[in-house]
Amino acid sequence: MVPMIEAQALTKSFGGTDAVRDVSFSVHKGEVLGFLGPNGAGKSTTMKMITGFLAPTRGTARVCGYDILTQTRAAQRRLGYLPEGAPAYGDMTPFGLLSFVADVRGLGGANRKKRIEAALDAAQVRAVVHQPIDTLSKGFKRRVGLAQALLHDPDVLILDEPTDGLDPNQKHDVRTLIREMAAEKAILISTHILEEVEALCSRTLVIARGSIVADSTPADLLRRDPLHGAVVLAVVPAARAALLPKLHLIPGALTVAEEGAEVIVRPVPGREADLLANVTQAMRAENWPVTEVYQQRGRLDVVFRTLTTTARAPVPTTNAPPRAA
């Protein structure tokens, strides 16, 4: 099946330096691809190229099979785009803005009214539909931008930081909305909120200094944390020294380290579940003086920091197989 979004070696140079270098990826229907990276890594620049706002220095992108360079209008008709910061004409009302976008997109007749209503409902901006956008709160402005992107029910959605500036409840609503639409569309979102990636995305692309440094599922990324699956035990101080050699011998244990009042047992990669079972079994059998035991999950911020600060050259990526659509 043809991917709905396809970036091919997208490169953008500003004054000789590459802001984005050889970025290639594809998004299929049913996928939510999370674009993750520090500020200035090239997320927005890449999105601007895919939506036809910026011409790439090299490479190209395709939306629903239409080349953004040679079939710009056809590609733009099939995508909805929320630019960074959700810019909107401040003197217009949300209704006015949606009417304008509907006019440009050539929505007419009964469909036009239906689509405007649907977009207002989906983005929950009905309460402020006749207020000038300038007077709206940040959260409402963001949602007006979202309504504009959804207006023509596009196959492809490109959302640059869709939940930035929203309160936790609004974030939840926007995520729910994106999740509801996910099955029918190909969605590309950029964010630097790590929890969002876990909550929303079927695949993650980590970008740093203009290049892709990882392309995998969020769960896969978590596994890159050296402490992913580590078993942490809180042990009575007097018994700690005697326990350490025993933990070394537990099948599946890689290293054992003391940290404050806790003992951390790192697993041999791939044997995380195994390790926990073995530790608890030994604990019960020998009646260790342990007050607390838990298994740690990988932390995305650790992985994120490692990927975006250490990698000078792109590391080999583990491509997740595209989900069946």
Place this chain on the structure above:
Amino acid sequence: MAPAFAVFKREIASYFATPLAYVFLVIFLVLATSLTFYMGSFFERGQADLQAFFNFLPWLYLFLVPALSMRLWADERKSGTIELLLTLPLAVGHAVVGKFLASWAFCAVGLLLAFPLVIAVSVLGTPDYGVIIASALGALLLSGAFLAIGSAMSALTRNQVIAFVLTATVCFLITASGTSLVTGAFANWAPTAVVEFVSGFSALTHFANLQRGIIDARDVLYFGSLIIGFLLITALIVDLKKAE
């Protein structure tokens, strides 16, 4: 052209959504009529025509039109809406034309609202309506040329004040090149052909031709090519500089 019309509609609505439209129209009418009656000696001339009105129009447009055109693109760039606009399925040309036509239509409304002057002269005497119509056409073309220049200057910057100053300067140059101040400076030493060329470049000269009541293709062509030329330049600048 449907997308261009959508842009046109949006722009017109945005003029009237803020006090801009009302302030502009009121100032334009107050200045235009007071210049006509006080400085133009409308009554003292004792002639049933609108020369007094049209003579001052280029100088009035010189600072009012840049005020109208300065926001055309600078504002889009500053607020980031240019990204929203240009990722919609429309050609840059459509956006340029839509915006320009909206500002031009707005100028035309201002001109139209001065029609009580026509009533005044027809009450006072029997004016030559042909001359008035040709002069009005000249004024319309002049404002169009200024707006096209203003649109290009506005596309150059995200700062509206800079856009205003640039537009006023360029418009002043093409207006003043026909005044005796400039032609006089050339007349003493340059061959007549050069003086003719400089003066032929002037918006004032062509406007004066139309004010005599003769609609000459050359004058219309002059303004037409200014408008089209500067709109093409606008589209080029918008396309090249949109990301900055």
